[in-house]
Amino acid sequence: MQFDFRALAQHHRRQTKHLFDVVMMDPPWKLSSSDPTRGVTIAYQTMTDAQISSMDIGCLQEHGYLFIWTINSKFTDSFRLMKGWGYEYCDEICWIKESLKGKLVKGNGFYLQHAKESCLIGKKGSPKFNLKNQLLEDCIFSKRRGQSQKPDEIYDMIETMIPDGYYLEIFGRRNNLRNGWITIGNEL
Secondary structure: OOOOHHHHHHHHHHHHOOOOOEEEEOOOEOOOOOOOOOOOOOOOOOEOHHHHHOOOHHHHOOOEEEEEEEOHHHHHHHHHHHHHOOOEEEEEEEEEEEOOOOOEOOEOOOOOOEOEEEEEEEEEOOOOOOHHHOOOOOEEEEEOOOOOOOOOHHHHHHHHHOOOOOEEEEOOEHHHOOOOEEEEOOEO
């Protein structure tokens, strides 16, 4: 994804006098070769860790929170990305995936079959909203829908934690569009 994040940050600051309070992203991790021997073939354009790391995400916030979706095999990379962009890890939200019948939806993992995805939370600077004052649960139990489609509950949770904020979603898709959020992605 080629995008001028610095220009977006400057434009947003001119329009609102602020940078973003929240940045949420679901990086299109490159998980395997184009001909995987296990798992599923991914039906969207992926990026290498180096390509994701080179994105100028840090310029979008001086004080705020980064929510980054990750899978078990990318935990270390996600922490490295956060640190490189100027964030400190502060918490995690776990999405337990359910089928339409309410059973766990198990996906491919290396050692275990995973029925969850994690959304790591990073903090930058001194955000005006202190998540320590929140009493929200750290798990979302929600039906799995389309490939890479995240639960609507994550938006409700973020908007409760950081009310009336400036919200940005990176790598969004049509099924992620939400009022009050700026969404960018190559599949819009």
